[in-house]
Structures are given as C-alpha cells and as structure tokens.
Amino acid sequence: MEPLKIYIAAPRGFCAGVDRAIQIVELALEKYGAPVYVRHEIVHNKYVVDSLRAKGAVFVEELDEILSDDRPVIFSAHGVPKSVPEAATQRNLFYLDATCPLVSKVHKEAILHEKRGREILLIGHAGHPEVVGTMGQLPEGTVNLIETVEDARTYTPKSDKTLAWISQTTLSVDDTKAIVAELTERFPDIVAPHKDDICYATTNRQEAVKAIAPKCEAVVVVGAPNSSNSKRLREVALRSGASKAFLIQRASELNWDELSGITTLGITAGASAPEVLVEEVVDAFRLRFDVTLETVRTAHEDIAFNLPRELRTATSAAE
Known part of the structure; x- marks a missing residue:
C-alpha cells in the first residue's frame, strides 16, 4: 500500500x-x-x-x-x-x-442594543437557524443583516442612531474581520461586542485547520452540508494552502478518484460531528493506504x- x-x-x-x-x-x-x-x-x-x-x-x-x-x-x-x-x-x-449559551449571549446583546436605542447590524448568513433566532428576538425590521463586505460597504443607516454590530457564532473569523473593518472605517463610532461573538470552538477549529492545511494535498472535513461551521472549515482549508478540501458526512461519501495519489491528508470535524465519524474516515483510509497519523493541536478546550x-x-x- x-x-x-x-x-x-x-x-x-x-x-x-x-x-x-x-x-x-x-x-x-x-x-x-x-x-x-x-x-x-x-x-x-x-x-x-x-x-x-x-x-x-x-x-x-x-x-x-x-x-x-x-x-x-x-x-x-x-x-x-x-x-x-x-x-x-x-x-x-x-x-x-x-x-x-454563546448564542444566548448574542440574543442578549441584541436586546440590550435595542433598549439603548442603537441601530443593530447582524453579520451572518440569511436563513441560517441561528440568524433567524437572533433576528427574531426583536420586532421585524429591528435587526439588519450584513452578509458580505459589499453589504457593509453599501449599507445605508436607517436613522441617525448609533450603530452596533453583532454576529452569528459560526462564521469565518477572517471574513468577519474584513466585514467589521469595512463597517468600522465607514462608521467609526459603531459599537462592537465586549467579547467576540464568534464562539471559541469555531475560532479554535479554524486555527487548527490553518495549521494543518499548508502541509496537506487534501483536507477532509467531517460535517453536515447545512452546518455553517463545517462549511467554513472547508473554505479555510482551501485558503490556507490545501489543494483540495471536501465536506463529507460519512466515510461512504469519500471520492477515492479525487484522493488517489495523495501522500499527505488533513482531517478535521465540525462542531456537531461526533468523534466516531472521524474514526470511521481514518479507518477507511487505512484500508487503502499505509497510514501514519499525527495530531496537530493548536488549543486546549475545557469548557462545559x-x-x-x-x-x-x-x-x-x-x-
């Protein structure tokens, strides 16, 4: 092999x-x-x-x-x-x-901004359940969605109120930074969260992928196609140097034609994917290759x- x-x-x-x-x-x-x-x-x-x-x-x-x-x-x-x-x-x-609880924190921020008379911008993806939930904490039209840097560049405030931004917890850290930079440049007085809304787990998983992607010809992300944080991991892998990156739910979805001839591979999993599915993917590679495993750790988590x-x-x- x-x-x-x-x-x-x-x-x-x-x-x-x-x-x-x-x-x-x-x-x-x-x-x-x-x-x-x-x-x-x-x-x-x-x-x-x-x-x-x-x-x-x-x-x-x-x-x-x-x-x-x-x-x-x-x-x-x-x-x-x-x-x-x-x-x-x-x-x-x-x-x-x-x-x-980290999503509930964003809900509380939105409610507090509204009480303080601020115009609220939510950085996130339209239609995602978390975004629907956050926008639904306040009357319709109170929270304004910003999905891209272009949205941030063209947003016209509805009033002369102070602006405030909050974000979905599972976004790309780098994409969000670019959006926030645009908003801050246009609206220097915009109020930011006291603590970053992108959750620790999303950030940590993206940092770990950035550490392995440059070493890998391909990266496999174990996660669901409707999982925001899993989709972001695939994007981060490609941006960070992997030639190919695949988002799969189970080992049965691996495309062996696309993976033939590789000598280095990265594997990660989105925040909703159990470790048993990662093990299943590793086992599938063991059947076809002489595998050597190396864990690359960029953070320790002990939150409950x-x-x-x-x-x-x-x-x-x-x-």
Missing part, C-alpha cells in the same frame, strides 16, 4: 454547546420517557439526529406539528425566535431550551455549560 501521512486537527468535533444540547435530549428521554419532541435538528448532524430518533426523539420543524400537549419539547442549539417559546407557553407545552435546572436531578441520579 502507498504511504499516507494524515494530520489530524485538534481541537475538532463536538463543542460544549453541542455536547450540552445532545445531553439535554438524552436526559429528557431518560427522565420523561419517549416521545420527546425536538424543534428543528438539535444540531446539524444526521448521525446524531438519527441516533436520538432511535432513542425516541421526534424532530419537527414547527410546534404545530406536535399533536400532543403533554410531552416535552426541546429547542435546538441554534436558538429560536421569541415567538416560539411564546407559542409554547400559550399551548401550555413544557419546553426545555437547548440554545447554546450547565444543564437546565429541570434536568440536573436526572444527571445526579445517573451519577
């Missing part, structure tokens, strides 16, 4: 927010029994969603798909517009909020988020 050096990026895979969201579904099933409803994919990963479905989770896009009012419903890690918990309360549904109060008793009992 041909030799292949694989550089494995670290950190990779699950972040604290994803880990917490999955735990919330598993503990709710343990405490309340099946079915437990989940509005939207709990995280953007088919393997994770299918695993939870097999345990009794029922995934819906909207609350009106839930016919029973006596079962728990969980809101996904991406966050939801204010109208969703309001609708749940009107129906007397018992709900658990699995919104990542608290579970909702209602489920803390379930974890104590489990321990």
